[in-house]
Amino acid sequence: MLSMNLKERLSSFWTLQLAGWLAYWVMIYVTFITVVPNRQLLHLLHVKTARTIIGFGLTCLLRMTYKPAARKLSFRPIALLVLSGSIVFGCLWALLEESYFYLQNPRPGQFLSWVTFPKVALDYAMTVMAWSALYFGIKYWRAWEAERERTLQANALAHQAQLELLRYQLNPHFLFNALNSIRASIDEDKVRAKRMITEFSEFLRYSLTSSDAANIPLREELAAIRNYLAIEQIRFEDRLDVQFDIEPAAEDVRIPGFLIHPLVENAIKHGMNGDAPLHLRIAAQKDAGGLHIEVANTGHWQANGNGTGIGLRNVEQRLQQLFPDRSRFAIDEADGWVRVTIEIQT
Structure with a gap:
């Protein structure tokens, strides 16, 4: 057709x-x-x-x-x-x-x-x-x-992504939990509290200083994600297990800024249910076909879940506008894992 x-x-x-x-x-x-x-x-x-x-x-x-x-x-x-x-x-x-x-x-x-x-x-x-x-x-x-x-739409989507990042920065729920965890750690574990403050400040620094939202090395995006996840791991402790599988060659590939972060946040937000631990895996490989990124978490995919579509839809639209006919965005569920895959031809 x-x-x-x-x-x-x-x-x-x-x-x-x-x-x-x-x-x-x-x-x-x-x-x-x-x-x-x-x-x-x-x-x-x-x-x-x-x-x-x-x-x-x-x-x-x-x-x-x-x-x-x-x-x-x-x-x-x-x-x-x-x-x-x-x-x-x-x-x-x-x-x-x-x-x-x-x-x-x-x-x-x-x-x-x-x-x-x-x-x-x-x-x-x-x-x-x-x-x-x-x-x-x-x-x-x-x-x-x-x-x-396409350029106008890509710029609009990039600006939307930056506004979305401001929501991550200033999200009262995220800030409240992060600051509350820091406060609780000051008396119990000063080393952990200092580490959490460092991770928190580094994440905010990246959010505020990364002005080139359409062209940053993958390593910078991953560094900000590690800062973000370090805070969440302190919050959830043993309930959040994170694994990175990043090929060194992939770290130099330039991608749209704030592209992976919504996937990670979505995985934690909707994968953390009850007392069951959440396993989160972030992988990136580069081969002759281009860059392959996968964000996977344990759980089940709910296509019509409350608030599950906006961030993912934004990522897919940005890929379509910035890499027309050269990118792929897919979501699938198998063996108790939900996988979001991004492929960009380079």
């Missing part, structure tokens, strides 16, 4: 193609209607209609060559393709038109006059070149508009 975007692109092409060639037919007919005797108007209509239909069909075929080229080639190869394509299809246009009318009224010795054929072929080549310029011009303009729209 065609996606909506593909349907819109196809609809747009055929609308412009039909409208453009209809305008071409009207133009070439009206141009000659004033200089042709009335008794020849029907013949003029026949000639101009045949010419337009042939041009319409040839440019539809030419589009099959232009379409993949627009995605793969740079400006200079495309310019050469347009030049050569215009010459070839201009000659083919003139040949098909000449053949069509010759077959209707064969006249020996009058097929392909080498006096008029080059001029007619050149005129048609210029028409094909104008069509090609419009085709690539419209295509690149639409691509620029789409890229501009």
